[in-house]
Amino acid sequence: MTNQTYDPKDFKNDVAVRWCPGCGDHAVLNVLHKAMAELGIPPHMIAVVSGIGCSSRLPYYMNTYGFHTIHGRGGAIATGVKVANPQLTVWQISGDGDCLAIGGNHFIHEVRRNVDLNLLLLNNKIYGLTKGQFSPTSDRGCISKSSPYGTTEDPFIPAELVFGARGTFFARGMDVELKINQEIMIEAAGHKGCSVVEILQNCMIFNNGIHNRITDKAVRANRTIHLVHGEKMLFGKNRDMGLVQDGFGLKAVRLDDGDYTIDDVLVHDAHCQDNFLHQQLAMMDGTNLPVALGVIRDVDAPSYETDVAVQVRKIQVKHRFKNLRDMILAGDTWERK
Amino acid sequence: MLGKTNVKFRQSIVVRFSGDSGDGMQLAGNIFSSVSAEMGEIISTFPDYPAEVRAPQGSLSGVSGFQVHIGHGVHTPGDECDVLVAMNPAALKQNVQFLNKNGVAIVDIDSFKEIDLKKAEFKTDDPYKEIGLKTQIVEVPMTTMVKAALEDSGMDFKSQMKCRNMFALGLICWLFNMPLSSARRFLQHKFGNKPAVFDANCKVLKGGYDYGHNIHASVSKYRIETEDMRPGIYVDVNGNKATAWGLILASEKSGRPLYLGSYPITPATDILHELAKRRDLGVKACQMEDEIAGICSAIGAAYAGSLAVTSTSGPGLSLKSEAMGLAVMSELPLVIIDVQRGGPSTGMPTKTEQTDLLQALYGRSGECPLVVLAATSPTDCFHMAFEAARLAIEHMTPVILLTDAFIANGSSAWRVPEVGDYPEIHPNFVPEEKEGSWHAYSRNDELVRYWSFPGVPGKMHRVGGLERDYDTGVISNSPENHQRMVNTRAQKIANVANHIPELEVKSEHDGCDTIIVGWGGTYGHILTAYEHLNNAGKHLDFAQFQYINPLPLNTREALSKYKTVIVAELNNGQFATYLQSQIPELNIKRINKTQGQPFLVNEIEEGVIKIMEGK
Numbered sequence: 034m035t036n037q038t039y040d041p042k043d044f045k046n047d048v049a050v051r052w053c054p055g056c057g058d059h060a061v062l063n064v065l066h067k068a069m070a071e072l073g074i075p076p077h078m079i080a081v082v083s084g085i086g087c088s089s090r091l092p093y094y095m096n097t098y099g100f101h102t103i104h105g106r107g108g109a110i111a112t113g114v115k116v117a118n119p120q121l122t123v124w125q126i127s128g129d130g131d132c133l134a135i136g137g138n139h140f141i142h143e144v145r146r147n148v149d150l151n152l153l154l155l156n157n158k159i160y161g162l163t164k165g166q167f168s169p170t171s172d173r174g175c176i177s178k179s180s181p182y183g184t185t186e187d188p189f190i191p192a193e194l195v196f197g198a199r200g201t202f203f204a205r206g207m208d209v210e211l212k213i214n215q216e217i218m219i220e221a222a223g224h225k226g227c228s229v230v231e232i233l234q235n236c237m238i239f240n241n242g243i244h245n246r247i248t249d250k251a252v253r254a255n256r257t258i259h260l261v262h263g264e265k266m267l268f269g270k271n272r273d274m275g276l277v278q279d280g281f282g283l284k285a286v287r288l289d290d291g292d293y294t295i296d297d298v299l300v301h302d303a304h305c306q307d308n309f310l311h312q313q314l315a316m317m318d319g320t321n322l323p324v325a326l327g328v329i330r331d332v333d334a335p336s337y338e339t340d341v342a343v344q345v346r347k348i349q350v351k352h353r354f355k356n357l358r359d360m361i362l363a364g365d366t367w368e369r370k
Numbered sequence: 371m372l373g374k375t376n377v378k379f380r381q382s383i384v385v386r387f388s389g390d391s392g393d394g395m396q397l398a399g400n401i402f403s404s405v406s407a408e409m410g411e412i413i414s415t416f417p418d419y420p421a422e423v424r425a426p427q428g429s430l431s432g433v434s435g436f437q438v439h440i441g442h443g444v445h446t447p448g449d450e451c452d453v454l455v456a457m458n459p460a461a462l463k464q465n466v467q468f469l470n471k472n473g474v475a476i477v478d479i480d481s482f483k484e485i486d487l488k489k490a491e492f493k494t495d496d497p498y499k500e501i502g503l504k505t506q507i508v509e510v511p512m513t514t515m516v517k518a519a520l521e522d523s524g525m526d527f528k529s530q531m532k533c534r535n536m537f538a539l540g541l542i543c544w545l546f547n548m549p550l551s552s553a554r555r556f557l558q559h560k561f562g563n564k565p566a567v568f569d570a571n572c573k574v575l576k577g578g579y580d581y582g583h584n585i586h587a588s589v590s591k592y593r594i595e596t597e598d599m600r601p602g603i604y605v606d607v608n609g610n611k612a613t614a615w616g617l618i619l620a621s622e623k624s625g626r627p628l629y630l631g632s633y634p635i636t637p638a639t640d641i642l643h644e645l646a647k648r649r650d651l652g653v654k655a656c657q658m659e660d661e662i663a664g665i666c667s668a669i670g671a672a673y674a675g676s677l678a679v680t681s682t683s684g685p686g687l688s689l690k691s692e693a694m695g696l697a698v699m700s701e702l703p704l705v706i707i708d709v710q711r712g713g714p715s716t717g718m719p720t721k722t723e724q725t726d727l728l729q730a731l732y733g734r735s736g737e738c739p740l741v742v743l744a745a746t747s748p749t750d751c752f753h754m755a756f757e758a759a760r761l762a763i764e765h766m767t768p769v770i771l772l773t774d775a776f777i778a779n780g781s782s783a784w785r786v787p788e789v790g791d792y793p794e795i796h797p798n799f800v801p802e803e804k805e806g807s808w809h810a811y812s813r814n815d816e817l818v819r820y821w822s823f824p825g826v827p828g829k830m831h832r833v834g835g836l837e838r839d840y841d842t843g844v845i846s847n848s849p850e851n852h853q854r855m856v857n858t859r860a861q862k863i864a865n866v867a868n869h870i871p872e873l874e875v876k877s878e879h880d881g882c883d884t885i886i887v888g889w890g891g892t893y894g895h896i897l898t899a900y901e902h903l904n905n906a907g908k909h910l911d912f913a914q915f916q917y918i919n920p921l922p923l924n925t926r927e928a929l930s931k932y933k934t935v936i937v938a939e940l941n942n943g944q945f946a947t948y949l950q951s952q953i954p955e956l957n958i959k960r961i962n963k964t965q966g967q968p969f970l971v972n973e974i975e976e977g978v979i980k981i982m983e984g985k
Binding site: 075078079080097113117142341356369 | 407556559605629662667672673675676827832
């Protein structure tokens, strides 16, 4: 860390941003500049790595180190960057196609390894750059150019993959929730391990309004809940609704009709090692239970690149070889005079 | 069976240990080659693993072999063996084809019972006759004697039998005048922390040696000439280990930390194994989730300033193609090791071939040139791995190093380089005078992009797979600029020719109008054939390529003076095709083989004679 303070424009460069007008990516980019300024990590210590897709253009708009790579491989490349230099703060920018279709394997493995990366998964449930095909997060029946009669497959829910891969950090935001996004980006950067941040995001051109069911101003307060560690799980315009335990699951209740009081409402514990309730929260879909935003899970676990570096140091200290020759001479050799 | 001991003076001798995959033949063979090397022999070895991981005991598919060639003028593990050790009937049946007709077969007669013969699919009770074995056979009751030697050891029968390989080794040591003391030292190294196992193995080793002495077995007892070599410290290495070590030296000489991203694949996995051990030298070797992650994590490490490497074999190289394109486009240093095996597809994973050359040269989308090198022997793997890293770092390009199963698993005595034998490697960092005008795709006079990486203040930049403007490094779709960048990337690779050695032509007679040419791991076989042919009055010259793209600067001059250029390679003519495309005026004739096996020297000789006689 440094004592120097930064301004969002220190992380911005003068490259013209090329996303469509109204695209949710613009908002994410601006918030990322702000979050980085607040984090105070110097730009030269930051690497932003992306794959292919609309969102993967993001590194070009950062005044940090940046690597725009190939489709689906951002996770593997970011892993190499972080292992090679654990001092760096590494961000991976990906979309639902890049991360969960072609890059699905790398995604689950970077989560499993718990590489200390901050992964922004911009989920608009569609392929934008290739002009409108369904993605692995598109809902069953999604009509798109490559599914003119509707898809016949179920989507991935990113959180479910994260938990399946024993993820240590999962947060969710929405392109329109700037404050929450900034908060979870900062939390993600602070988490030592693979921090997956899903941001529900709108594609004006090919999937306009896909998240309207929860993002519309009129319903947003009732269909989403902003979870904060240590705080009661309250939602609704007047924060008059809450989540309570109901047998083996969760239930949304009103606190103003006499059946439940504030004491019944659960307190969010993002740091609980057991991920059972985190999963329940992350799977709420806005139908009977509000979609969970904020940091849902954030637990400590060893991070991959740190353990590699620690092991290397330990083994080096144990053997104290000066160089290759020294190592070879310590083994089976003979001399010819 | 008994008779006087003959002493033959031989230039070299080939011993093949064979047995069930659990019989420890690789260990016996390895120790014998190490002991021989220590005694001053030139050695060349060839492990022949079974195709199946765990075939049924005693079955034909479970036979494992290890061939050692020791002596003078040794370049290959030998086509045929002089001594064949067969621990069971299956091993004898599978390996009798390699035994030369003046050779000797040594068998454990205790394992030639009816049930054993049946497992090896013999149909009669006379196995020797059935497989046409007419050479001298030494029947040794190894099982009985090992059991007797370890009677008081307290070991169970199964553990006792694990020492049987040492009985065979002891007998072979006696046959070739190798002192047991050094064999014991290698055992000490292996079993040092298990004193009971060490003692048992030593006891059995001595038992085998004494048995040979006591019965004066009527095997011709070869005494081997030794060859002088340069003074220095020597160690026995196989090609994969040498490759790993070459990369480590390059890391030391360049000051760039070594990163390996890899995924297990036969026959390249030992590079991953060795580098994983080398955390003691600061190496970060990571086994990734797949071949693509292997190379991609390496590209990430290269971007972050490491000497980055990925190791694989043919099918893995296919998977890495797109990522190699990214490394070409983002102009990052990267070493890709391809230990070639029999292909296509899964093919013959444990067998050797040179069939990935055109894939290495051309197997990517777009105009995508990179440097291609090939190693000629197990020890040359060290040198060429160093070279691959040197060229990658100094020229900011991916480099593919082609080795093959034959040299990767074969071993030789190798002189440990002295400090100063290898040059410093100079990364193309941004020079001070360029600080102001520098952008991510700025280049030096040789068109090499300057290297800066995350962590360096003031040099923040973006790279990637999209085409860049030559002058600014910003993304560009300009047609003229794309042409210029394609040409620039090609010329950058062509410029590498100024930094590699010239092609060396071997010649024993002036004025030859024929030259035989090879590349990579066929060196030993072609060299031997070349020597034999010249001795036999068939005069021709010889050159072996290690630098394939770009070719050495003198290649055209060196080859175009010959009426006939014979290209011998373990594929259907890939290098011949490439060479013809580079130097169209050459009259190229081809010797090709794709059987998953190295050339036999006499195959090359016959091929050359046919071509020379115009048949």
